[in-house]
Amino acid sequence: MYLIQSSSTYPLFKTPVVHSILIDPPSERISVDKAVNIAQQVYPSARLRWIETPSNETGTFTIMLYQRGEPSE
Numbered sequence: 001m002y003l004i005q006s007s008s009t010y011p012l013f014k015t016p017v018v019h020s021i022l023i024d025p026p027s028e029r030i031s032v033d034k035a036v037n038i039a040q041q042v043y044p045s046a047r048l049r050w051i052e053t054p055s056n057e058t059g060t061f062t063i064m065l066y067q068r069g070e071p072s073e
Helices: 032-042
Strands: 002-005 019-022 047-052 062-066
Touching: 032 047, 032 062
Parallel strands: none
Antiparallel strands: 002 019, 047 062
């Protein structure tokens, strides 16, 4: 299990910079497939647009999805 902590700013909107902390050793990191699956369970009609993978052991996945009606189609 991981705890997510955040805070940062991007040009168009405020998006948190997150990192994970292993809180339940010896848990394992999840796969890219599992991260995408979790995101698609939250937004089942959305299409996958972008994936950023963790850059280190405290990094997190960023999953960008698109839903009809959102800007940047």
